[in-house]
């Protein structure tokens with residue numbers, strides 16, 4: 001029996017033109033999981049799936065590409081529900097690779113907190129079969145420009161080659177951290193001041209006894225502390241941010257999310273009150289506050305949709321940092337590290353960096369502490385900028401996105417969190433219209449969806465995007481059997 005597979009365009013009047021060539025720009029977790037789902041679900045009905053990603057592997061991106069074995073996931077491994085339809089895939093992979101034996105440090109009272117690098121390797125393995133079979137192509141190139149070319153998109157790569165695609169998915173992820181204006185460019189060049197995202201390649205230059213000032217007190221700052229300490233750093237480490245708030249710890253054991261936000265008053269104050277009342281209720285029931293934050297996270301997208309824009313702005317202005325330190329919690333290994341170091345080695349404080357000067361090869365930092373308005377001068381050997389990805393300059397920090405904004409294909413969302421898109425992730429043009437062949441994915445869509453940073457939320461969005469793209473391709477597969 002000869003089986004012939006034919007791709008037949010749908011003929012309904014409203015069906016868009018076939019869109020069989022799909023290009024994904026950015027192959028971090030977001031781009032990689034979308035490519036995987038497209039390859040699994042399209043049953044070869046798409047002409048091609050190409051991921052443009054300069055990094056060596058797909059799925060690693062900013063979060064999981066760092067080779068430092070001391071950087072841990074900030075949620076327990078069983079919560080990394082990375083593969084839709086197979087929520088335990090990562091746990092099974094850890095088991096198959098005997099990671100619980102080779103990495104006993106991953107097991108803590110709060111669950112298994114694996115190495116971030118391992119999650120990157122897991123994603124690499126997930127994508128490998130489709131890469132080998134050619135169902136997914138990985139082009140190791142930065143994309144520098146995208147333009148409309150009739151009904152397709154012309155994609156210019158850093159090597160000058162131009163490819164065409166019918167559907168374009170922007171998954172370029174996190175922007176670089178903002179370099180504060182106070183830091184002269186010459187100090188960045190001299191490598192005395194380092195952005196945290198370049199630390200992996202530069203950390204060897206920091207001598208163990210040097211004093212290090214870390215600007216920022218979030219998870220990125222704690223990554224820097226973990227990396228330094230794993231290299232036996234003994235010099236003083238100062239962490240400073242405007243609010244001086246560290247990510248909170250995880251609670252021991254497993255517990256269900258507590259509370260519903262269905263009827264929350266859609267105001268910043270209403271939300272805060274509701275969280276407080278649910279927390280008191282949870283505690284009465286013997287549940288930790290973390291159970292309420294987990295419920296808030298799970299219902300985050302639905303809550304965000306209910307809030308009018310002025311209240312969203314109020315939430316961002318007044319509650320964002322508070323939310324982040326409770327939502328993005330530190331891995332138990334880092335909690336233990338901070339406890340063991342004590343204040344002689346690591347200090348955390350509130351303050352503002354006002355000036356940075358080079359004094360004979362050392363740095364003199366002008367700081368205004370929140371508790372003491374006098375100007376303080378602190379001499380250190382290094383300054384690490386660990387303020388985290390800067391979403392406010394998303395359409396400015398790289399050539400591709402700048403050019404797409406200048407051409408009117410992309411605009412920032414009204415809250416300045418990412419790129420404007422509708423509920424189907426279709427990019428909104430400068431003319432205010434959704435573009436069905438231009439899709440925005442992952443944390444870039446924060447303005448529309450609110451809570452879309454963690455792996456499970458991105459995975460759920462990836463399903464919706466993959467299904468839309470396959471549907472839009474306007475191609476239905478028909479298998480015709482010819483009996484000879």
Ligand SMILES: Cc1cc2nc3c(=O)[nH]c(=O)nc-3n(C[C@H](O)[C@H](O)[C@H](O)COP(=O)(O)OP(=O)(O)OC[C@H]3O[C@@H](n4cnc5c(N)ncnc54)[C@H](O)[C@@H]3O)c2cc1C
Nearest residue numbers: 026028029030061062063073074143172173174442454455
């Ligand atoms: C340090 C860190 C730790 C995290 N830890 C966890 C965790 O433990 N658990 C959890 O659930 N979530 C975690 N997250 C959040 C979450 O997993 C990330 O938000 C997610 O990985 C986002 O992936 P992304 O692909 O959208 O972005 P990114 O990881 O930023 O990847 C974007 C990719 O796009 C590529 N790219 C950019 N521009 C171009 C271009 N012009 N051409 C070609 N390629 C381009 C980049 O090279 C990059 O690889 C973490 C996030 C960070 C930053």
